Amino acid sequence: MRVDAVLGVAVLLGSGVTAGVLFAVALSVLPALFAMPTATYVYAHKLLGRNWDPTMPAVVLSTTASATALAFVTDEPAPRALFAAAAVLLLGVSAVSHLANVPINRRVKAVTDPASLPPEWTDPRPLWRRWHLLRTGLALAALAANAVAVAGV
Template sequence: MTGFALPLALLANGLAAGVLMATVLGVVPFYKTLATPDYVRAHAFAVGRYDPFQPACLLVTFVADVLVAVTEPRLAGRVLCAAAALTAGSVVVVSLTRNVPMNRWVKAQDPDALPAGWDMETFRRTWAWWNRTRTWLAVLALVLNSSAAVALL
């Protein structure tokens, strides 16, 4: 099982971490240059592209890591993949409780008729902070999966 599930976890985890890192390195700095209506348009546009892909990658990562954690006979593999599964799961938790609700809110807005008193700077800063948090968690899961691969494969 390890020979199948661990490479699958590495692939899916690497894709998810890569998407998140690209957002931190390129998308968020770009967002900071935009006027409020343009920011809302750009954020809503990006959400529709990343959201179907990233959750699927994280789900595959989690399931593959759990499979290794419960079937691998070597302790190192069980521990590393269990930790990677928990860490990938924490990315999902941050996403579902923080970023996804904010993404849905932005996507539902009319960029030319935003609610009075909406503080775009605080919104943008808060979204970026939670995005960095889940990015570093995804990278940590990738480090754990890579460590498991080095130890087991």
Template sequence: MLVQALGIVAIIGSGIVAGVFFAVAVSVLPTLTALPMGTYIPLHKELGKGYHPSMPLIVGAAVLADIGLVVVAPGTPVRVLSAAALLALVGVQIVSQFGNVPINRRVNAVDPESVPADWPDPRPLWRGWHRLRTAFALLALVANAAAVALAAAP
């Protein structure tokens, strides 16, 4: 029963993260990139308010579930897949904390009414970091799905 509960949390958590990140990558980012800087900055700030603190909490729940699966799951293949998912989710956290969050802070510190002329556009760098963490999130989802399928197999 514990393995099933942990598997559900791991799949739901990594699935939400992968889904949200995928949606941001294919829809939100192209829209933000098309906007003039004075419009982009306040929209970026508003979007960030919706993702914090919910996304870090969801990633954290999935991480804890994967730690649990590494410890209690039956069989080496399930544990290895859970460990792979765990590492991918840690990758999401590292990229977010050290790639995207510092850029968010820089954007939040700028007055959209008076953007300095020499202020570098943060969107290309933010997009690159976001793509990397999206890849990690998708990898975590696939590894978690495979682990849960193996754990449930007779």
């Protein structure tokens, strides 16, 4: 089996999982979190985030590495450019997650008593949603770039 074929499957799986997870959160989880009273939201946020942290960074970064490798091993200029663009878009997903969403997650996880929030505490949901929608758009664009590139290889 050719290396580019194996990497092509990897970028499609990884970018599909990334875009799918982020899209599902935007479509269903976020509206549910916004409908909750603040104390319930804090409790739910803590439960929802437990298993994403070790998994999603590994998926995003391994997919970025696969797209980067394909940008170097692919001979055709158009797929090469698309794989490179997808890698940059996935790096954007990682950067937004690490620099914006994760610090907000840490702040929410630090709340010890959701029923008794400190007076200076501000609801992070609107800001978290904006950052999340940005990374979702980046992930969807990366999936599209990878799909077109794989189809053109």
